[in-house]
Amino acid sequence: MVSCCAFSPSLLATSSGDKTLRVYNTADFSELPFSPLSGHGYGVHCCCFSSCGSHLFSCSTDGSVIVWSSETGEVSAALHHPGRSPLRVCAVAPDSSHLLAGACDGTVALWDFSSKTLRRYSMTPNASVVACCFSPCGQMFVTGCTYGDLKLWDVMDMNLLHAEKDTHDLGVACCSFAQQFKIDGCCVEFRLASCGQDSRLKIWIVSQSEGLLHTLSSQSAPVLSCAFSPDGERVVSGSVDKSVAIYDAVNFVLHIYVPLPPPDRYVTAVALSPTMPWIAIGSMDRTVNVWRMVDEVHSSGKFLTKCFSKAELPGHSRLLLTDWSEEDVQTWLCEEGLQELVSVFKGNNMDGPELNKLNKETAAELGIESLGLRGRLLRKIEALKAEQSGSEAPDEFLCPITRELMRDPVIASDGYSYERESIESWVRGRNKTSPMTNLPLQTSLLTPNRSLKMAISRWKSSQ
Template sequence: MVSIICTLRHHTDELSCCAFSPSLLATCSVDKTLRVYNTADFSELPYSPLSGHGYGVHCCRFSSCGSHLLSCSTDGSVIVWSSDTGEATAVLQHPGRIPLRVCALAPDSSLLLAGACDGTVALWDFPSKTLRRCSTVSEASVVACCFSPCGQFFVTGCTHGDLKLWDVDVSLLHAEKDAHDLGVTCCSSAPQFRVGEYGCCVEFRLASCGQDSQLKIWIVSQREGLLHTLTSHSAPVLSYDTHHKHMNHYEIISLSPSMPWIATGSMDRTVNVQTLCQGRKLPGHSRLLVADWSEEDVQTWLCEEGLEELVCNFKANNIDGPELSQLNKETAAELGIESVGLRSRLLRKIEALKSEQSGSEAPDEFLCPITRELMKDPVIAADGYSYERESIESWIRGKNKTSPMTNLPLQTTLLTPNRSLKMAITRWKSSQ
């Protein structure tokens, strides 16, 4: 089970995309803005929000080094932002000023690609910001694109469901018709090439998702072909980065390249940053989990909790995260902590950690489908599902008059307290 690190609630309209760099998280929205956060503590950067588009922003992407942030919009432009200052360093306009749905930057930042609603792609030389060509690649909207690891090829996906491989002169190399029956929604290539079987070719992996609720992994080489198909998704996948299991109330997904984190954007205008590992979150300075705490992490935690005088005892006994969670009265005494009051304070802090942990280990039916957090005031909505009152009320206050679980219209916004579920949660918490 994933564990939520933080929830970001700054956009005023639906989220459309999110993207990680090694140190930043960017989000964009129909509200015409981008917001940028420091992943050290998920505080919003001073220059955020970024405003420059005249219409909703559909896609945002970082360059490989993280120094550039790209965004494209219904206004037909791609804006290049400095990740350091938030300054718009370039504005690249589609020749026909056609609404842009997706953009991508080559791994070496040599080329910039943008897909448009009229089935065209615009390709720019990124260092000079000059247009190389604008070509028709589909009869339908181009909603997905990515470059190969070398940047000499790119892939496009459209709302008709086709995937196509092109060279940088926009010459078609391969077409996979109806790769996704109901339309492609996104694609992503592996960051590296690999040598094919028997060393006879070089190939890379390509992942694609679609409205057919399928995630497909392809081998792209001289012998392009489907590697395998994953069908575990229960709802259309609207955005994808490798190795994530889709949750049907999320629209956008991005994985951090440097940490085991995933950012998921929902139609309720929020972004949840979650860890992909099981265990406990480390409060304060680090977002690691207790099961992964080193001895240094434990010592830092002691200082944060006002127990600095115990650092030497813990250091001498090589106490790491798993051992910390197992401490009790007897083992605490064996550490040489003579003060009864100090031992009691330590044990209370450890119990508080265990209490917090119970939220991530709760039965799934006790978790709000929107926030994935333990419910405190569960209510039943018109779709028959139970939600945390505050979360579903926030959902309804927005433009969402549909069920977060089924996407069908809610016949009424009336919410009924689920007292039996609340009692069951209370009993479960007491048993912990």
């Protein structure tokens, strides 16, 4: 599924459980040549841009935050959580001075961005940190956890300034500050939106007299994502009820309620462009839709651009890579902007099985001398494999850690099935908790799941 969407002034980035990020130019919504970005070992949970848009940040179950160049797609830095706990959310300060990440073990890590060094490290016991955001002044940040608590922190010393208990029953899902604020004498007043599993979107006043301002309840299922418009006049939320709600953030009335068109699935992410009246909507159906906000009250919205979906890939992409012909491979190269390699592949009779086995050494043997071109080719191949490894496969056939089709499924002590290599690597990496429940694993004993392995084998044969 699409886990997060983020806008810069000129780009749209999306992250996914397939371990990649995709980056689009908002001028025509074409995917950039270096996209998709592959560098995380596990699914990517969150992504965000620096305020100027020159850097893209992403965090993952692999316990790292990767800093990417928005111009080249190259990795600028990789910051690792001190305990290597899976990271669920990340945020960057408005002036890009600090980078924040929340982890499954309840910790919050704060890095100095210029030096890439860890500044502070704080614990929120017994709950996963799944939401965080900086205040517009950059001197405070808020975290939300799976126990439903919101906490306000001071950036300088990472002192806890205020804790609001049980703000959302069954847990917070997302939080977002409005960029506008009020100054009344010596008091500064900020507005914060939070949403959660209780199907509520709440607006808070963050000041010396903190408190709940308003509760919005137009959606009928858990609200997974929320964001303010750049001018602070609207607040948008996406829900498990397969809808997006747009509210007047001043008068707290519903402007627009948009049920998504088929194929409709849970809305997992919403983001608003800082320069255009656009909303990006990510969903569990692996798509991202971009909509234009309109001024008419109760309008259903105007569809702006195409849906980036696997269903729109050309016909040959519906085949497994190993079944591609030489012509399919050449067509794919053209679609990925690698036309200069068509003659090389044609001269070497490269079909799907050969493309599937291609690596750094064999790519060099083909005579691809440019390191940049070779790197782009290999990244595209890895992204293609990642897409096809879970293509239309039942969710129970995918490893919960890697989101890839399992080859040797085993049952861990938490009762869930994983790819053997993945869960063994997880435990070796000092993660002694369940990837699914975050509770301690009682034993490292793994039991082969032979019935699941046979089911996967039958499904693969049917494909």
